[in-house]
Amino acid sequence: TQLLEQSPQFLSIQEGENLTVYCNSSSVFSSLQWYRQEPGEGPVLLVTVVTGGEVKKLKRLTFQFGDARKDSSLHITAAQPGDTGLYLCAGVGSSNTGKLIFGQGTTLQVKP
Amino acid sequence: GAGVSQSPRYKVAKRGQDVALRCDPISGHVSLFWYQQALGQGPEFLTYFQNEAQLDKSGLPSDRFFAERPEGSVSTLKIQRTQQEDSAVYLCASSLVNVYNEQFFGPGTRLTVL
Numbered sequence: 001t002q003l004l005e006q007s008p009q010f011l012s013i014q015e016g017e018n019l020t021v022y023c024n025s026s027s028v029f030s031s032l033q034w035y036r037q038e039p040g041e042g043p044v045l046l047v048t049v050v051t052g053g054e055v056k057k058l059k060r061l062t063f064q065f066g067d068a069r070k071d072s073s074l075h076i077t078a079a080q081p082g083d084t085g086l087y088l089c090a091g092v093g094s095s096n097t098g099k100l101i102f103g104q105g106t107t108l109q110v111k112p
Numbered sequence: 113g114a115g116v117s118q119s120p121r122y123k124v125a126k127r128g129q130d131v132a133l134r135c136d137p138i139s140g141h142v143s144l145f146w147y148q149q150a151l152g153q154g155p156e157f158l159t160y161f162q163n164e165a166q167l168d169k170s171g172l173p174s175d176r177f178f179a180e181r182p183e184g185s186v187s188t189l190k191i192q193r194t195q196q197e198d199s200a201v202y203l204c205a206s207s208l209v210n211v212y213n214e215q216f217f218g219p220g221t222r223l224t225v226l
Contacts, residue, residue, distance in 0.1 A: 006154070033214070042116070042203050042217030043155070088154050097168045098143055098207065100215060102154030 002027040002093055006103030013079055014111055021074045021106045023089035032072045033100070034063055035088040043088055079110045114138075116218035118204050124224045125194045133189045133221045137206030144187050145215060146179055147203040155203055161187060162209070194225045 005024045013019055023032070031050045035043035047056050049065035049072060056063045060083075062075040072089055086107050090100040117136040125131050137144050143162055147155035148171075157171040163184035172179070176194075181187040191198055201222050205215040 004154075035217075040219065042205070042219050044217070045214055048214060086152070090154075093157075097160050098209075098215075099145060099157040099160055099168060099171075100147075100155075102147075102156070105152065105154045107152060 002029075002091065002101050004089055004091055004101055004103035006089055006106055008106060009104060010107050010109075012109040012111065015080055016078050017110075019076050019079060019108070021087055021089075021108075022071070023073065023103050024071045025091065026070065027091075028069050029091035029093075029101075030069070031092050032065055032069070033090045033092075034072070034074055035090060037086040037088060037105075076108075079108075081110045081112050084108055084110050116204055116206050116216055118202075118218040118221050120221060121219065122222050122224075124226065126226055127195060129194050130190065130192045131194055131223065133191075133202050133223070135187045135189070135204030135206075135218060137185065137187070137204070138216055139185075140208070141206035141216075142184075142209045143207045143215075144181055145205045145207075146187070146189050147205065148173075149201045149203055149220070151200075158189070158202075191223075194223075196225050199223055199225045 033048045034046045037043040047063045052067045052069045054065045060077045089103045119134045146158040149155040159179045160168040161181040176192045178190045201220040203220045205217045207215045
């Protein structure tokens with residue numbers, strides 16, 4: 001069974017601080033995605049990483065895929081209150097049906 | 113519409129009642145997924161359709177859960193004889209069939225079983 005462990009589960013920081021969220025597995029994933037979800041809404045895709053060692057930047061967000069494609073990280077620089085939400089990593093399972101295996105999520109609160 | 117829509121957005125059911133949750137995917141999207149999300153947790157896969165064919169139903173928790181997509185577009189998730197542990201948000205997602213399987217999610221239906 002493929003599992004994704006996400007940490008930390010909760011993070012409460014002040015505006016302007018930096019943070020990193022980790023997503024780890026013992027399994028290899030063909031690709032890994034990061035989503036952000038706000039209360040009452042569905043997850044919204046932020047980025048997809050495909051190649052081991054890949055780094056992608058989206059404004060103040062930096063995403064990295066591990067060399068062995070088993071882990072990933074999300075780094076936010078100078079967090080803002082608008083970054084508040086639930087961050088989810090998701091891997092495409094080995095069955096190749098396209099189903100996503102999600103981590104438990106990281107609830108981020110950025111206080112002004 | 114431009115995105116995935118789901119109805120109803122909220123559903124309260126008494127234990128033992130049957131419920132039906134609807135998903136309208138993005139037009140032209142071949143793949144459709146259902147996920148169940150407990151409060152503050154990540155979504156868990158329930159079932160997957162490619163057009164009208166249900167190719168994977170390994171995540172359905174019991175035979176009380178049934179999903180269909182008869183014409184390859186709209187999908188319905190039905191839960192029979194609801195129980196309190198069925199309370200959750202049910203998310204629908206659709207995608208084009210592509211290598212990266214990028215999925216677009218609807219807002220979900222929050223089901224509360226009393």
